[in-house]
Amino acid sequence: MRTYPLLSGLLALGLLASCAQYEDYPSHDQYPSTRIAQGLEDIRTALRSSAEGWDLVLIPDGGNFGGINLSMRFTSASEVVMSSEAYQKGGTIPAVVTNPQSDLEAVTKTEFGSTYHLTDRGGIQLTFDTFNVALHSWSNPGWGVPNSYNGDFTFRVDSISRDHNTIYLQGARTKTPMRLTRRSSGDKDQLQRCFAMKQELQGKALAPITLGGKQYELSIFGFARQLSLRSGGKEELLPFHYTPQGIELLRPYVAGSDSLTALHLSADKQSMTTPDGRQKLALYQGEVDLTRRYMQLYFYDGYASEAFLAETRQADQTQALDSYPGSYIFTLHLGMMQRSMPLMGSYLDAGYYFSNWVDYYADFTSVYNEPKQLHMTRMIQQGLSWFYGRRAMDRFYAYIVAQSPYVLSEDPSNSRYQIFTSVANSQVWVKGE
Incomplete structure (x- = not known):
């Protein structure tokens, strides 16, 4: 019988404790769900608060491909209009914007619309969820299977500056810090000027x-x-x-x-x-500018040094043992073809498996005060064709780039050809035209 008062006392204490517990609970605008909803609305309002939009330097793959200037105008709670320095008047764009390998056409518009949304997944995330050529060109696998340039199209929103002129972001894939900067009316021609700067340099x-x-x-x-x-x-x-x-x-x-x-x-x-x-x-500017023209190099007996011929034999042997066995026509095209970027490529004949050019985007530049010299680097594989010949050609293309810069001279036995000779090693050479 004595247990009843004790039990009732314990119940009273439990009730008091539970009341205190509920008194500590958040209420009204302090609920987590309310705070999250308010945070999302604050970001949404900030994005739409700039009539001129926002500038973003997109940094694919942590900076390995440099930065690309974009502008964005958030026209509604779900719609955005973007522009890119890469697609300005005077430039070109793939005829099918989701397929970078398609034939090029002149840019007829410089703004591209798509959609976006904001979510909370361990932090507020800004996702551009439908294709926009200005942004998704740098993450579209058509440029290089599977990761393309490893560009971001989802960003974590880290913070907003006190003056609301800067929104600090982090790429969801690359973890690279980036930022949206409020545009002014004087920035309207900024992307065209950046495009012109690229053309100039x-x-x-x-x-x-x-x-x-x-x-x-x-x-x-x-x-x-x-x-x-x-x-x-x-x-x-x-x-x-x-x-x-x-x-x-x-x-x-x-x-x-x-x-x-x-x-x-x-x-x-x-x-x-x-x-x-x-x-x-x-x-x-040197005499040979392969960012505006192209040449063909012939990796055959009598047209290339033994160092290069050994690399072609290795490539053929590798391809013969590959899942897609075949052989190459080692006429390498080099420079600006009918694409939006210069490239290097050879033709692979793999029978009923696959027959096409195995291409890799490259870049070329001059060497100061050396009119006959040419320097080069590799950028990224060009589309699905690279998949079939990547084991054989990755080494071959890497070897060609590693011998750069090259000096060009006229072939004394036939003025039709020029001889590409490695500046560092005169035993590495190939003829071209």
Whole structure:
């Protein structure tokens, strides 16, 4: 019987505790679901608050392909209009925008509409959920199976600046920090100026620059958006993005007490200067510009050195043992074909399995004060065709690029041909036209 008062006391204590517990619960606008909904609405309102839209430097694959300038106008709670420096008047675009390998046509419009949505998945995420050529070109597998340029189309929203002029993002796939910056009315022609800057600088070299008491050779890979920095036989490729003034490195290059952050084009377009104006570097264009034309190289007996012929034999042997056995026609096309970017490619005959060109996008540039020299780099595989010959041709193409830069000279036995010879190794050469 004595247990009844004790039990009733325990029940009373439990009731008091439960009341206190409920008193600590959030209420009204403090509920997590309410806070999340308010956060989503705040971001949605911020996105739509800029009549001119927002600028974004998209950084695919952590910067390996440089940065691409985009602008975005969020016209409703689910619709967005985008523009890209890559698709401006004077440029070209794939006839079928979801298929980069299709024939090109001139850009007739520079704005492209699509949709977006905001969600909360461990943080607010901004997802562009229908295809927009300005953005999804950099994540479309048609450029390279399976990851393309490894560009983001979903972003985590990290924060908004106090003045609401900057929205800090992080790529959901790459984890790369990026940011949306509020546009002003004076930014309307910014993308066209960036496009014009690329047209002006692609394929050009610069006079040497001095950093940390050391001299470096510079060349601009305009399509790869990389600045080649060479010294003592070593090369570093520094990713950049275009600006209306010139180029800006994604990360500063530090040498001793000096730092290179950007280069600005002069008014006469004959030179570029460092932002502090202390160094002025003349621009230079060599005689062979494969960002605007193409050549064919012949990797056959009598037309190529033994070093190159050994690589062609290796490629053929590899392909013969591949899942798609076949052989190559080693007439390499090199430079700007009917695509939006220059490339390198050879023809693979794999019978009923597959017969087509196995292509890889490449980029080319000049070497300062060397009119007959040509420097090159690789960018990314071109579409599904690469899948069938990747094991054989990856090594072959990598070897060709590794021997760069090349010097071109006329074939003394037949003026129809030019001889590509590696500057570093004269025993590596091939004839072309």
